[in-house]
Amino acid sequence: MELLNILFVAPFVDITSSPVFFAEVVIGGLMTGVMYSLVALGFVLIFKASGVFNFAQGAMVLFAALTLVGLMERGVPIPLALAGTVLVMIALAMLIERMMLRHLVNQEGIILFMATIGLNFLLEGAGQIAWGSNVKVLDLGIPNQSFEVAGILLNQFDLFAAAIAAVMVTVLAVFFQKTTIGRALRAVADDHQAALSVGIPLKTIWVIVWSVAGIVALVAGIMWGAKSGVQFSLSLIALKALPVLILGGFTSVPGAIIGGLIIGVGEKIAEIYWGPAFGGAIEGWFAYMLALAFLMFRPQGLFGEKIIERV
Amino acid sequence: MAQDMTKPRNIGDVLLNVENISIAFGGVKALDGVSFDVREHEILAIIGPNGAGKSSMLNCINGFYHPQDGIITFKGTPRQRMQTHEAAAQGIARTFQNIALFKGMSTLDNIMTGRNLKMKKNLLWQALYFGPALTEELEHRAKVEEIIDFLEIEAIRKTPVGKLPYGLQKRVELGRALAAEPDLLLLDEPMAGMNHEEKEDMCRYILDVNDEFGATIVLIEHDMSVVMDISDRVVVLDYGRKIAAGTPDEVRANQDVIDAYLGVSHD
Numbered sequence: 001m002e003l004l005n006i007l008f009v010a011p012f013v014d015i016t017s018s019p020v021f022f023a024e025v026v027i028g029g030l031m032t033g034v035m036y037s038l039v040a041l042g043f044v045l046i047f048k049a050s051g052v053f054n055f056a057q058g059a060m061v062l063f064a065a066l067t068l069v070g071l072m073e074r075g076v077p078i079p080l081a082l083a084g085t086v087l088v089m090i091a092l093a094m095l096i097e098r099m100m101l102r103h104l105v106n107q108e109g110i111i112l113f114m115a116t117i118g119l120n121f122l123l124e125g126a127g128q129i130a131w132g133s134n135v136k137v138l139d140l141g142i143p144n145q146s147f148e149v150a151g152i153l154l155n156q157f158d159l160f161a162a163a164i165a166a167v168m169v170t171v172l173a174v175f176f177q178k179t180t181i182g183r184a185l186r187a188v189a190d191d192h193q194a195a196l197s198v199g200i201p202l203k204t205i206w207v208i209v210w211s212v213a214g215i216v217a218l219v220a221g222i223m224w225g226a227k228s229g230v231q232f233s234l235s236l237i238a239l240k241a242l243p244v245l246i247l248g249g250f251t252s253v254p255g256a257i258i259g260g261l262i263i264g265v266g267e268k269i270a271e272i273y274w275g276p277a278f279g280g281a282i283e284g285w286f287a288y289m290l291a292l293a294f295l296m297f298r299p300q301g302l303f304g305e306k307i308i309e310r311v
Numbered sequence: 312m313a314q315d316m317t318k319p320r321n322i323g324d325v326l327l328n329v330e331n332i333s334i335a336f337g338g339v340k341a342l343d344g345v346s347f348d349v350r351e352h353e354i355l356a357i358i359g360p361n362g363a364g365k366s367s368m369l370n371c372i373n374g375f376y377h378p379q380d381g382i383i384t385f386k387g388t389p390r391q392r393m394q395t396h397e398a399a400a401q402g403i404a405r406t407f408q409n410i411a412l413f414k415g416m417s418t419l420d421n422i423m424t425g426r427n428l429k430m431k432k433n434l435l436w437q438a439l440y441f442g443p444a445l446t447e448e449l450e451h452r453a454k455v456e457e458i459i460d461f462l463e464i465e466a467i468r469k470t471p472v473g474k475l476p477y478g479l480q481k482r483v484e485l486g487r488a489l490a491a492e493p494d495l496l497l498l499d500e501p502m503a504g505m506n507h508e509e510k511e512d513m514c515r516y517i518l519d520v521n522d523e524f525g526a527t528i529v530l531i532e533h534d535m536s537v538v539m540d541i542s543d544r545v546v547v548l549d550y551g552r553k554i555a556a557g558t559p560d561e562v563r564a565n566q567d568v569i570d571a572y573l574g575v576s577h578d
Contacts, residue, residue: 179439179444180427180437180444183420183423184424184427184437186413186415186416186420187416187424190412190414191414193407193411194413195413195424196396197375197395197399197404198424198427198428198487199428199491200424201396
């Protein structure tokens with residue numbers, strides 16, 4: 001009886017008795033979700049365009065943030081530091097194509113995946129050798145005041161993050177669906193050989209994709225870094241992006257966003273209302289349980305392409 | 312369909328010369344010293360039993376394979392190791408035996424990718440969707456609409472090609488190759504798996520492409536009646552070697568060809 005009460009009755013009583021607090025929990029969750037989405041986006045971009053699951057996306061987030069902070073610490077003004085970091089990420093994309101992808105053309109997905117694990121360690125190491133391993137504060141002057149709307153506490157920084165994510169998703173959607181390069185990217189993702197036969201140069205396309213993913217990583221790094229400091233654990237948020245991808249589908253940009261929001265809200269609600277039933281700290285594993293459930297019932301995710309093969 | 316009777320053919324100079332091409336995979340000689348040439352505005356068919364090296368030949372011409380021996384001369388320029396996208400840039404377009412379309416994309420988008428090389432704006436512009444980039448996109452869109460019109464696939468403009476029946480997919484693939492306005496069009500079994508009407512349609516498109524667009528065509532085909540009807544010349548491969556070449560009538564009468572197709576004990 002006690003268990004049933006704590007699982008199925010008490011949480012709903014709590015929710016209905018204090019709707020304002022519930023709204024705050026949901027909004028807090030949405031904001032964290034936006035941040036997850038930002039990281040997941042980087043994965044989706046590379047997976048969509050080259051079929052590679054880039055394990056190093058988290059390390060790229062850390063690397064970008066470290067580079068930015070490192071430049072700022074050396075007295076480079078913010079706009080220049082931003083531009084410099086973008087250039088570094090593009091140079092990194094070129095290096096990755098030259099040193100890694102070029103030699104692995106036509107290899108199995110799993111081999112490319114293993115290569116990105118290697119890349120992950122390399123970037124984590126290189127970033128810390130170059131810029132040191134202390135926790136750094138990233139202050140870009142993004143306002144961080146809280147204010148109340150209809151009794152609900154909101155935070156300016158969170159709203160700012162949400163706005164950035166919205167802009168980025170719009171830009172990426174137009175880029176992918178409408179532009180010439182976007183179409184070439186989708187073509188390469190679909191069929192390497194056919195793309196080559198219509199004269200799309202694979203190498204250039206890979207550099208572009210990895211550059212875009214690098215810039216998305218930079219944005220994610222800025223938002224996470226400004227929120228919780230630039231430190232090694234940034235590369236671990238990539239792990240939180242995994243359940244987001246499973247929910248949203250590996251190939252869907254809107255999926256990455258919605259998936260991020262669901263995970264963000266889901267884990268906050270679970271933690272606060274169902275946490276007591278499990279002795280707390282569900283936030284850490286709730287996302288993975290949800291992903292597991294999805295794998296059982298809808299493995300292609302909410303928006304992923306269902307693969308149908310003609311036989 | 313016997314167009315040779317009704318229309319004077321307007322064959323020009325040598326466009327592509329293939330000389331002494333050899334390529335082996337492990338111990339298997341896929342091609343063994345094959346030579347032939349293709350003249351402007353010509354329709355040349357490559358025929359031969361399964362495994363004769365026909366597709367390997369096309370793959371060498373468009374740069375998927377690099378022959379271990381021999382020289383390919385296109386438009387008077389000999390080339391050594393050419394990358395596929397470079398071959399495309401020189402004006403070689405192709406279709407594939409097992410349709411290689413971008414399955415998740417619409418018919419329109421598929422054919423638009425064929426215009427890729429015709430896009431003149433640099434990469435930065437191509438990443439945008441306004442100003443000159445948009446103007447250019449619309450120009451190419453107009454060209455693509457002509458092709459869609461020509462191939463009579465208006466109704467499936469927006470359909471993802473993965474959902475189309477086989478015959479239509481073949482047609483879209485031809486459209487994508489045409490969009491590049493190629494000088495040389497390589498067709499790998501354009502009529503495989505088609506029913507009689509679809510084959511007739513495809514024959515008509517191939518002849519019209521040759522006639523109206525002026526494209527030179529090299530095609531691989533198994534249906535002998537089709538080959539004999541539409542091609543100006545035929546090259547016959549067997550076990551990676553060229554065993555005959557000539558007009559359809561000459562090839563039909565060639566004893567080696569008859570042996571290769573009917574099977575004869577070599578002793």
